Amino acid sequence: HLGVGSLGWFRSGVEEASPLKTREYLAVGMPTISATLDPDFDVQSDFYLMVSNDEDIESIVQLLIQLKRLELPSSQQCRTFALEHLNFVEKVRFILS
Numbered sequence: 001h002l003g004v005g006s007l008g009w010f011r012s013g014v015e016e017a018s019p020l021k022t023r024e025y026l027a028v029g030m031p032t033i034s035a036t037l038d039p040d041f042d043v044q045s046d047f048y049l050m051v052s053n054d055e056d057i058e059s060i061v062q063l064l065i066q067l068k069r070l071e072l073p074s075s076q077q078c079r080t081f082a083l084e085h086l087n088f089v090e091k092v093r094f095i096l097s
Contacts, residue, residue: 001030001072002030002031002032002033002067002072003021003022003024003025003026003030003031003032003033004032004033004034005019005021005022005025005032005033005034005035005036005048006019006021006034006035006036007033007034007035007051007053007060008035009035009036009053010035010053010054010055014036015036015037015053016036016037016038016039017036017037017038018038018039018040019034019038022034022038022048023082023086025078026047026078026079026081026082026086027079027082027083027086028075028079029074029075029076029078029079030075030078031046031047031048031049031072031073031078032047032048032049033049033050033051033060033063034048034049034050034051035050035051035052035053035054036053037050040085040086046071046072046073047073047077047078047081049063051063
């Protein structure tokens with residue numbers, strides 16, 4: 001129901017990333033939690049739920065506690081977002097613009 005993206009990037013000093021794993025989760029209809037900024041998502045995205053990028057797991061715990069109250073996007077909404085915004089054609093179009 002929920003993909004878990006990369007959480008240990010801070011160990012390498014990474015603060016922003018575009019992991020393929022996140023795109024794959026969305027393509028199959030799962031919103032994702034992750035600890036790094038991703039240029040393809042707003043900080044308040046319903047598809048990409050941010051947790052702290054450090055050893056402290058409290059933000060993950062709090063997110064999981066709140067998960068029952070969150071209205072996560074449906075599988076179809078996740079898939080549609082991925083198809084419209086994360087596909088190869090859109091990424092190349094952005095690079096060439």
